[in-house]
Amino acid sequence: MIEIEVEDAAWTTALPDAEAVVLRAATAALGTVEGDLVVLLTDDAGVQDLNARFRDKDRPTNVLSFPAAESAFPHLGDVVLGYAYCAAEAQTQGKSLSDHLSHLVVHGVLHLLGRDHEDDAEAEEMEAEEREILASLGVADPYQAERETTA
Numbered sequence: 001m002i003e004i005e006v007e008d009a010a011w012t013t014a015l016p017d018a019e020a021v022v023l024r025a026a027t028a029a030l031g032t033v034e035g036d037l038v039v040l041l042t043d044d045a046g047v048q049d050l051n052a053r054f055r056d057k058d059r060p061t062n063v064l065s066f067p068a069a070e071s072a073f074p075h076l077g078d079v080v081l082g083y084a085y086c087a088a089e090a091q092t093q094g095k096s097l098s099d100h101l102s103h104l105v106v107h108g109v110l111h112l113l114g115r116d117h118e119d120d121a122e123a124e125e126m127e128a129e130e131r132e133i134l135a136s137l138g139v140a141d142p143y144q145a146e147r148e149t150t151a
Helices: 010-014 019-032 044-055 082-093 096-111 120-136 145-151
Strands: 001-005 034-044 063-067 075-082
Touching: 001 019, 010 034, 010 082, 019 034, 019 096, 019 120, 034 044, 034 096, 044 063, 044 075, 044 082, 063 096, 075 082, 075 096, 082 096, 120 145
Parallel strands: 001 034, 034 075
Antiparallel strands: 063 075
């Protein structure tokens, strides 16, 4: 089960189908994995508070993932996104909010499944998996512009 909680109405004001976008992206990222997760669409203050309390980083960010302990199975964990940060990031990157939200949800769910990007090899593997999942949803490669500027 994928539970979606909308704590900041700005998400559904800007993107009326935000819950459907989240559900579609989270389902695609899970693939055949069994388990439950919660996706919280909140504001930047909520993300900043969680980031400060659990990561010692007192600032907002685009997405946070909180994997659950194995003993909590079937709960896999929680993914949290802050509206203003994500919306500004989408605009800066020239992406629709829907596509950016899809990417960030996929990214967050992959973290719940144990994927990471601590080193270059892990990052390349995780990004490739994200691109494949997003392509199946009709979402363009979110790393394309980044690769073009480093090439």
